[in-house]
Amino acid sequence: MDYKKLDEKDLEYIKQVINDDERILSGEHINEEYSHDELSGTQSYPDVVVKAANAQEISKIMSYAYEHTIPVTPRGAGTGLVGSSVAMEHGIMIDTSLMNQILELDEENLTVTVEPGVLLMELSAFVEEHDFFYPPDPGEKSATIGGNISTNAGGMRAVKYGVTRDYVRGLEVVLPNGSIVEFGGKIVKNSSGYAMKDLMVGSEGTLGIITKAVLKLLPLPKxxxxxxxxxxxxxxxxxxxxxxxxxxxxxxxxxxxxxxxxxxxxxxxxxxxxxxxxxxxxxxxxxxxxxxxxxxxxxxxxxxxxxxxxxxxxxxxxxxxxxxxxxxxxxxxEAIKGSTTYMDEVDVVVPRNKISEMVEYMHNLHHEVDIRIKSFGHAGDGNLHAYILKDDLTDEQWEERMKMAMDKIYQKAAELNGQVSGEHGIGYAKKPYLNESLEEETMNIMRGIKAAFDPKNILNPHKVCQI
Amino acid sequence: MDYKKLDEKDLEYIKQVINDDERILSGEHINEEYSHDELSGTQSYPDVVVKAANAQEISKIMSYAYEHTIPVTPRGAGTGLVGSSVAMEHGIMIDTSLMNQILELDEENLTVTVEPGVLLMELSAFVEEHDFFYPPDPGEKSATIGGNISTNAGGMRAVKYGVTRDYVRGLEVVLPNGSIVEFGGKIVKNSSGYAMKDLMVGSEGTLGIITKAVLKLLPLPKxxxxxxxxxxxxxxxxxxxxxxxxxxxxxxxxxxxxxxxxxxxxxxxxxxxxxxxxxxxxxxxxxxxxxxxxxxxxxxxxxxxxxxxxxxxxxxxxxxxxxxxxxxxxxxxEAIKGSTTYMDEVDVVVPRNKISEMVEYMHNLHHEVDIRIKSFGHAGDGNLHAYILKDDLTDEQWEERMKMAMDKIYQKAAELNGQVSGEHGIGYAKKPYLNESLEEETMNIMRGIKAAFDPKNILNPHKVCQI
The missing domain is CATH 3.30.70.2190 (Alpha-Beta Plaits)
Incomplete structure (x- = not known):
């Protein structure tokens, strides 16, 4: 794909839309943290970071980017682990972390409506104050809710309460061409066409940019x-x-x-x-x-x-x-991260009755591959988090052994009818493993779905199902 | 679209695949019931009905139909209300009602694996015997589970337990080109690419033919x-x-x-x-x-x-x-149906706090349109079933007033931020209303998704988002 390289004229347009220089970072003013996420080893700088204040701004920028074929990468708090929010083709990064308002608590519909930049810990504190409960409970509390929706984060309470998708009732989304659309709503049931809301959840910022979410709440367990x-x-x-x-x-x-x-x-x-x-x-x-x-x-x-x-x-x-x-x-x-020089992660999920076999396999893997692996996880829902540690290995040793360990882990998970990711997503880093794990037909359909949303492939390219 | 008209040669191929003449009905041997569903007024005969016994048969027939551009319509028990299972372009109808085996109860993963033709009442009786609970509870107990999945049926327990999609963990699907793929599985969490399983649920037989389903169970409430x-x-x-x-x-x-x-x-x-x-x-x-x-x-x-x-x-x-x-x-x-000469239905869903306004509106609509309307429904989840009754109206009066009443009801639902269908789906009959209710952008993406699964548009054409 031939993308247009961002130039001064483009930057001018962005400045005119945003009308607040403090919300635009470009060139050397872009903080290093915008070039990577929390773990994946994927690194690439955007040409400009725009801290969006509302859906209209995002819509205008997307629409301009669409017209000029400039790549756009959405980003929340950057706590992802697989590179979903890294700007592989540079271009424009849209940071939604300033869109952090809790817009409405609707006690009659048991919903809360939030902007995507609200942090998980802010959301849970807010609803609990009002005697409500937002069940999804991923370990990383400083992730944004937009990020949680984008990876369909699961967390620790999935055994009883399910995952993020189960608590998203409606989404406002800016499409790759800049249109603002709504999928779902405050309604409890919906069989009105294909499951656009469910498809958006877990699409890792490749199909649209979430600008508002209506979330389902439960009464707070006493x-x-x-x-x-x-x-x-x-x-x-x-x-x-x-x-x-x-x-x-x-x-x-x-x-x-x-x-x-x-x-x-x-x-x-x-x-x-x-x-x-x-x-x-x-x-x-x-x-x-x-x-x-x-x-x-x-x-x-x-x-x-x-x-x-x-x-x-x-x-x-x-x-x-x-x-x-x-x-x-x-x-x-964070503790495991602090115990080594560098690490990478695996987030496999297997049927619950295979969890023992999977954990045992990972635990004994160091007999086959000379590398340290630490794991913990959601035993109750079959989702394991394993961390492969670099320690004092040389870069070559690390690359080789880490790859070997990952290959073996993913292969074992596949043997047990598991999947590549339970909740961290695929992003950039896990693409080869997804590609191996799913049927070619399925990968092709996913690419077709991506093209249906984003025919010019400008939104978060090279992620999930793309080469 | 130019479809190939089914001919003797095609029928020969089908006979060879099925190898059991009793499972093939063609021409005048096709029972009248195969030309319509339970309500929608949509009528069209398939050229041949194949009572499939397994996924391999369906795969072979789909693959042949794909190669020769012959339309295929899947059908369960035919209890739909919006024409989803009516063969608008004739061709091949695949009846899955003989694929009615409960394949496995997995107590360690709390799942039951079933063929699509298992009836809802058979499923609930089976799992309850084993002290488990399949919560979705649509009124029509003689629908197949494949049909329930295809419309994302909700039913009466959605207030507490959610809808069919929430209980589908994995699907085996024959794609329009004949490939057999699996979406999801026995796993509890999944963030491995786009939400194919969720997209299949509610797609009304337009994206693939469901040949197996892994369903989530709960312990039976005591x-x-x-x-x-x-x-x-x-x-x-x-x-x-x-x-x-x-x-x-x-x-x-x-x-x-x-x-x-x-x-x-x-x-x-x-x-x-x-x-x-x-x-x-x-x-x-x-x-x-x-x-x-x-x-x-x-x-x-x-x-x-x-x-x-x-x-x-x-x-x-x-x-x-x-x-x-x-x-x-x-x-x-059934009782309302028995009380009139003919009727059509509306299955709107509105936010729960708007239910009173919606019901009141429907209740008073006869002041504006001289036609009888009876309604009942799922007050707790905002999903109303209203039936517009023909009684002694002439065909012209009926067409005119029914259309007027429907237009008004759907418009009111839209005003209240509701949607066209809570659980019955769109099928053929509700397409104009879906088209009016959703953004043009959304409709286009849905068509793009359909094309990604079914580039030759042979599977259940003219349904949901298609013209």
């Missing part, structure tokens, strides 16, 4: 309780998970964690984890409207865990203790 | 209770609904019903409805794992309804009584 369950080793912990699912109790979350990752978190946070007796833990949460309602459920699961070899069941029902546990869990990514 | 709440008139009943939603209790279902529709049902079923004191009712259901858990919720709602002018609150906690109420509710469509 009670929650966490169980920290130590096991003698990882295997016995993980093998208990399908038994928990089978027991027909529905925890809000089932996470697994290992001693070594907990230690990283302790160091990172400068704070001790409340238990030290075991090598591996399951961390479960239960929520509901009364202590009794939850108790019946967690009592059953606690007994089940003990019968499966758990060393103990620690009940956390104070906010303080709860925080010390979940804060450690929330810090894992 | 207790359920219904409340039948009489109100002095429709308005006071409906106006209570947003208050119920706002109260943060979550009923499984909130239906509204009027005296006149109940009377139709009594006649149709030959069975008395358990209450006769009022003109309008709300029918609520609550479910949960214990009587106490439900009680707190319904007690709050019962008091709220009384404070809003309910005449009474009748608690139905015996199976017998429950059945007599819900059976009446389930018979509404």
């Amino acid at each position: 009670k929650a309780i966490s169980l920290l369950i130590p096991f003698k080793d990882l295997n016995s912990a993980i093998q208990t998970v399908p038994e928990i699912i089978k027991s027909k109790s529905i925890p809000t979350a089932i996470e697994f964690m290992q001693r070594e990752v907990i230690e990283d978190a302790e160091e990172y946070l400068g704070k001790k984890f409340p238990d030290h007796q075991a090598d591996a833990y399951l961390l479960l949460k239960f929520d509901g409207n009364s202590a009794e309602e939850i108790e019946a459920d967690y009592d059953k699961v606690a007994k089940l865990c003990l019968s499966q070899g758990a060393l103990d069941v620690l009940i956390s029902d104070t906010e303080e203790r709860d925080e010390s546990i979940w804060k450690a869990r929330g810090a894992f990514l | 207790k359920a209770i219904s409340l039948l709440i009489p109100f002095k008139d429709l308005n006071s009943a409906i106006q209570t609904v947003p208050e119920i939603i706002k109260s943060k209790s979550i009923p499984t279902a909130i239906e509204f019903m009027q005296r006149e529709v109940i009377e139709d049902a009594e006649e149709y079923l030959g069975k008395k409805f358990p209450d006769h004191q009022a003109d309008a009712y709300l029918l609520l259901k609550f479910d949960g794992n214990s009587a106490e858990e439900i009680e707190a919720d319904y007690d709050k709602v019962a008091k709220l309804c009384l404070s809003q002018g309910a005449l009474d609150v009748l608690i139905s906690d015996t199976e017998e009584r429950d059945e007599s109420i819900w059976k009446a509710r389930g018979a509404f469509l």
Whole structure:
């Protein structure tokens, strides 16, 4: 594709639309952070960064870019892990982080309407203040909700509550040609043509730029309780998970964690984890409207865990203790990052009854590939986060071994009927693995869908299904 | 589009693939029912009906049809209301109703895998026998699950549990070119490329033919209770609904019903409805794992309804009584159909706090257009089913007034930020209304998506977004 290189005239147009020089960064004024995201190793600078204030501005710029075939890359807080928000073809970056208003809480429709730049932590704090609940709970609380929607982020409560897509009712979107359209709305049911709203969710900024979202809320559960369950080793912990699912109790979350990752978190946070007796833990949460309602459920699961070899069941029902546990869990990514020189990630998802096989495989992979791998994740929904660590490897060693480890992990996931990404997306970094994992027919249709939205291929090119 | 007319040679090929003459109907052997669906007034015969036994047969026939540009129309039980399964361009009809096996119940992943021809009532009976729960609960229990997926059917429990799309984890699909692909799987989270599974759901047989579905199950709630709440008139009943939603209790279902529709049902079923004191009712259901858990919720709602002018609150906690109420509710469509000479339907969905305005508008519409309209529906999720009745009108009167009434209803729904269809789909009959309701840009993208799946436009042409 021949893109037009951004020139002075284009910049003039942008300045005229934005009419606020502080919201435009170009050339050397572009901060280094705009050239990459949180992890993927993908690096490329945009020619200009526009901090958009509203959909109209984005529409005007998109429309101009469409006319002149200038590439555009949308970006939220830049917390992605696979390079989705990196401007591979340079051009214009549209940063939506200033569009951070919570526009409306609609108690009669149980919805909240937000701009895309609202941070996940701001959203959850706001709705909880009003006794509502936004269930998706990805570890990275400083991600924008626009970013969460773009990767269909899942998070820790997916076991019981599902993923971001399940909580998006409607979207306002600027299309690649600059038109502003609405998909869905405040309605609960919709069978009016193809599922445009659902398709936008998880499309990683390649089909349109989200400028507003109507999100579904639930009443805030009145009670929650966490169980920290130590096991003698990882295997016995993980093998208990399908038994928990089978027991027909529905925890809000089932996470697994290992001693070594907990230690990283302790160091990172400068704070001790409340238990030290075991090598591996399951961390479960239960929520509901009364202590009794939850108790019946967690009592059953606690007994089940003990019968499966758990060393103990620690009940956390104070906010303080709860925080010390979940804060450690929330810090894992940063803590692991801090424990090595460089790393890359894998976000495979497998059917829940295969989780033990997948974790065991990753745990033993260092026998085959001489590289350190740390993992944690959402045992309850089959979504594992594994981090491959560079440590003191040379660049060549790293490239070779990291690739070898990834190939093996993705291959194993495919064998277990899993998929490449549970919630981090494909972006730029995971394209080869998606390409290997899906049928050629499916990849072609995805490319056709991209072309239907973006015939000139100017919006976030080279991502997801594109070469 | 120039389609090839099915000839003897094509029929020979089909016979060779199917190798069972009893599963092929052609020419005058095609039963009249294959020329239409349950309601839409759309009529067109296929040239041949193939009762497929498996995905391989469908793949071979699709692949042949693709090569020769012969139109293909998929069909389940034919219970649709908008003409989605009518063979507008004749050609080959693929009837999946013989593919009716429940293939696997996977208790570790909480999924059931089914062929598309399994009937909704068979599915729910099967999973409930195993103490599981498939929440989507459309009124038409003899629809196939393939049909339910194709329209993203919602049903009565959407208030609490969501719609069909929320319970489809994976699909096996025969694409228009004959390839067999899989979208999604048993996995709980998925951010691996565009949302193909979600896009297939609700695409009304225009993007591919569903040959297998992996459905999500929940543990069966142990207790359920219904409340039948009489109100002095429709308005006071409906106006209570947003208050119920706002109260943060979550009923499984909130239906509204009027005296006149109940009377139709009594006649149709030959069975008395358990209450006769009022003109309008709300029918609520609550479910949960214990009587106490439900009680707190319904007690709050019962008091709220009384404070809003309910005449009474009748608690139905015996199976017998429950059945007599819900059976009446389930018979509404057939009962209304039996009360007139001919009818057509509207399936608008509006935000829940607009339901009262929408119902009132429809209720008073006969002052503007001299035609009988009966309605009932899912008050709790904003989805209304209104039936426009022909009675003794001449064909011209009917056409004119029906069209006028529909135009007005769809316009009102649009004013209230609603959509054309909550769950019945667009098919052939509702295309003009979808076209009016959505932005031209959106319609164009939908056509582009259709072309990405079906470049030769042979699969179920003239439906949803097509001219």
